Amino acid sequence: MTPELGHFVLALALALALVQSTIPLFGAARGNLLWMRSARSTAFGQVVFVGLAFAALMRAFVVSDFTVLNVANNSHSLKPMIFKVAATWGSHEGSLLLWVFILTIFGAAVAAFGSNLPETLRARTLAMQAWISVGFLSFLLFTSNPFERVFPPPLDGADLNPLLQDIGLAMHPPLLYFGYVGFSIVFSFAAAALIEGRIDTAWARWVRPWTLAAWISLTAGIALGSWWAYYELGWGGWWFWDPVENVSFMPWLLGTALLHSAIVTEKRDAFKSWTILLAILTFSLSLLGTFVVRSGLLTSVHAFAVDPERGLYILGLLAISIGGSLALYAWRAPMMEGGGLFKPISREAGLLLNNLILATATGTVLFGTLYPLFLEAVSGDKISVGPPFFNGAFVPMMLPLVFVMGLGPFLSWKRADLVGVLQRVRFVVVLAVLATLAIWYFAKGGPVLAYLSILIALWLFFASLREWALRVRLFEVPLQESIRRARNLPRAAHGMTLAHAGVAVLMIGMIGSSVWKSEEIAFVEPGTSVNIAGFDVTFEGVQRVRGPNYIADQGTLRVERGGSFVTALKPERRSYPVAQSTTTESAIRSTLAGDLYASITEPSLDKAEESGAWTLRILYEPFVGLLWLGAAMLVIGGSLSLSDRRFRVGAPQSSKARSTKPVAAE
Structure with missing residues (x-):
């Protein structure tokens, strides 16, 4: 019964979207305050109805209701619960329902937090959002029903693509x-x-x-x-x-x-x-x-x-x-x-x-x-x-x-003093050049474009720090005064600095992992050693392990450097019997200096029966960790900017705008 309720509330959401896409527009055109404010109620109704539909589909996956075709095609009773929940949006129908749910969330957010918007602008914005909802809700209901039943239901599901688990x-x-x-x-x-x-x-x-x-x-x-x-x-x-x-x-x-x-x-x-x-x-x-x-x-x-x-x-x-x-x-x-x-x-x-x-x-x-x-x-x-x-x-x-x-x-805005700007960044240029030369000295080779890219990335990194330091007058005034200035800076200023520096860090990670990457591929047997980037990697063999819905061949690699033990890596080759597919689970030793990356694939067919040889792939990727660090800095910097108080305080209305505010029709 729950799937039918989910389907029904989707139809109700479509009806509300049709109302929201038309009535507020007419209200804004005629100055009818009541019609314009109807957009708020319908936006809240949409998010409730679509949220109920999404919850109904998620419940079907959680309880493994294989009478629902979507669940039968994308889930299995032995799958871990976290992936049963994730399977809700792992199919075309489920992901589209999530798409529409998020669409209604944003509409409801404008309705809830847009009190500082002019009535006409808010009404028209919510109406435009509703037109998008009409398109995708009708697409769901008429071509991609996530609650379609299957009869007779299978005893178990076909499982989700293992790569998505x-x-x-x-x-x-x-x-x-x-x-x-x-x-x-x-x-x-x-x-x-x-x-x-x-x-x-x-x-x-x-x-x-x-x-x-x-x-x-x-x-x-x-x-x-x-x-x-x-x-x-x-x-x-x-x-x-x-x-x-x-x-x-x-x-x-x-x-x-x-x-x-x-x-x-x-x-x-x-x-x-x-x-x-x-x-x-x-x-x-x-x-x-x-x-x-x-x-x-x-x-x-x-x-x-x-x-x-x-x-x-x-x-x-x-x-x-x-x-x-x-x-x-x-x-x-x-x-x-x-x-x-x-x-x-x-x-x-x-x-x-x-x-x-x-x-x-x-x-x-x-x-x-x-x-x-x-x-x-x-x-x-x-x-x-x-x-x-x-x-x-x-x-x-x-x-x-x-x-x-x-x-x-x-x-500066409108007109900038180029000479003054160059004076403020001259130390940044020197630092970027010296750091690039240091990388060239230790890297010992590589294309010119890579070093040019590193130079520009370092320029951005040091320039971002220099601009922030000028804002707080770091080293120009007592440290306590600089801290006070930093606290008084808008969060958006800190966010911009962090995001721009994050782009530089991300670039260095991209360049290092692409240009100076080392790779070795070899057939290995127990006891075989491979040398890469100064590491000695010894293959110690493979053992069979069992997961909740898969069977894996797990390799063991002993990693040493200069005769000293560094770590043990355990890459896997997983087989999913229900989905009838295999996946590769890599093993990674991560540091900011670089990643040692190992994976194993199917054993060599001509050698497997005799000696148990496997195909081992080992990579060393310098600075690749900076890529994820830079991405995190972008997200954190953007979040800092979003938390700025200026974004939470609405722009004041002019007296003219207040005087022309529409009134409700009698």
């Missing part, structure tokens, strides 16, 4: 969806502002925290997915330019541009068209990602292999959302005032360059991702666009951006 990937989709869907509310704010014709500094202040919250979640989701791929897939890589990785990366790039563009709109009443367009395109790319992974175009561990009819439905939603919003933008954007003027050397100019580079980089990734799909659809030819293209086209584009990131905070 991991705590890292259990948390990856919710974080990613909070990022994807978080940009929907920014999109709704932009569409509402275009309809209203009101885009000013107050609007930018309202939009910034929602943009920042979505960006933080998307950053954490991408980082967690990269970490999962690194330790779970057994390849030792953290980014593969997989099309499904790319469709999450593109909204992140444009979302970063949007975040900085909104700052200019708030501080200088400029970049209005940029901010609105970036809000539309960022969410459009989120919808594009939803289409790519659910249309059947791709075969990937990330993708949901579904029938093309569902893909056509999402393509229709994509065309309506993008086409309608861009048409509205083309109609209303020319009416927006240009805002404040600025000189070529100014903070506005630096942020404009930031937008241009990020938009160009996004276009490059978009082209490399979609061109093979278009070519195959038109001509039937299959080509692969992989890391060589993306690394060659994308990476050099990022270096000027990182340089500007370090210089931008030193520039």
Whole structure:
């Protein structure tokens, strides 16, 4: 009975979404306060009904209700409870229900915390959000019912893809969806502002925290997915330019541009068209990602292999959302005032360059991702666009951006004194050059581009610290005074410093693990030793171990350095009988200096019966730990900025705005 209740409340949520998408718009047009405020009640009703549906589906997975087709196809009675819960969003239908649930959460959040918004703007924003809900709720109910029954029910389930039975990937989709869907509310704010014709500094202040919250979640989701791929897939890589990785990366790039563009709109009443367009395109790319992974175009561990009819439905939603919003933008954007003027050397100019580079980089990734799909659809030819293209086209584009990131905070608004800026950063340049020379001395080799990238990363790191030190006048005044200044700084200032420094740390991790990586692959028997990066790794054999729903061959590796014992690594090769598949569980010794990474694969067929030989893969990846540290600094820095008191205090309404506040119809 619970699945039927879940299906019923989804239908009720669709009915509320239809009401919310129309009545508040008419109310805003006619100045009817009662109709406008109905959006709050319907937004709360939607989140309650969709939340009940999500809880009903989760219960079906927890109790292993195999009369539900979704549960029968994606769960098993022997699966650990944590993965039964995670299986709720491990399928196409379940993940889409989570998508809609998060969508309604953001709508309800605006209804609950948007009391400082003008009534008309809030009503139109919630109406736009409801139109998105109508599209996806109808998609769920008409093509992807998560509560569909199966008769006769199987005795047990088919189990979830073993690669997805991991705590890292259990948390990856919710974080990613909070990022994807978080940009929907920014999109709704932009569409509402275009309809209203009101885009000013107050609007930018309202939009910034929602943009920042979505960006933080998307950053954490991408980082967690990269970490999962690194330790779970057994390849030792953290980014593969997989099309499904790319469709999450593109909204992140444009979302970063949007975040900085909104700052200019708030501080200088400029970049209005940029901010609105970036809000539309960022969410459009989120919808594009939803289409790519659910249309059947791709075969990937990330993708949901579904029938093309569902893909056509999402393509229709994509065309309506993008086409309608861009048409509205083309109609209303020319009416927006240009805002404040600025000189070529100014903070506005630096942020404009930031937008241009990020938009160009996004276009490059978009082209490399979609061109093979278009070519195959038109001509039937299959080509692969992989890391060589993306690394060659994308990476050099990022270096000027990182340089500007370090210089931008030193520039003043409107017009900057370039000579004064150069005087403040001259020690930063010296430190970056000396540190790069030190790395060159110890690394003893490597491409010139790697050292140039390291130099720019170190420039950004030291420049970020220098800018913060100037704010608190570190070493210029007594330490107690500097601490007092640091406490009085807005949290957003600390967040910016930490996030920019995090980009530098992340870059060093990327470069070190890519350029100076060592790798050894060998057939090994008990007693075989392999030397890599100064470590002596001895293979001691394999033993059979049993997990809750798998059987594993667990290898034991003794690691020594200079004759002294360092650690023991235990990589596994797991077999899942129900899913009839195997996975590689790597073993990793992690330090900030580098990771020693080991995995074993199927034994050599021609040697297994005689000597029990296995294929051992060992890598040493310098500085790869800095990659995860840098990602964590980005998330923490963004969270610090989001906690800034200025984001919790609404922009004051002008007396004119208060005097024109609509009144309820009699």
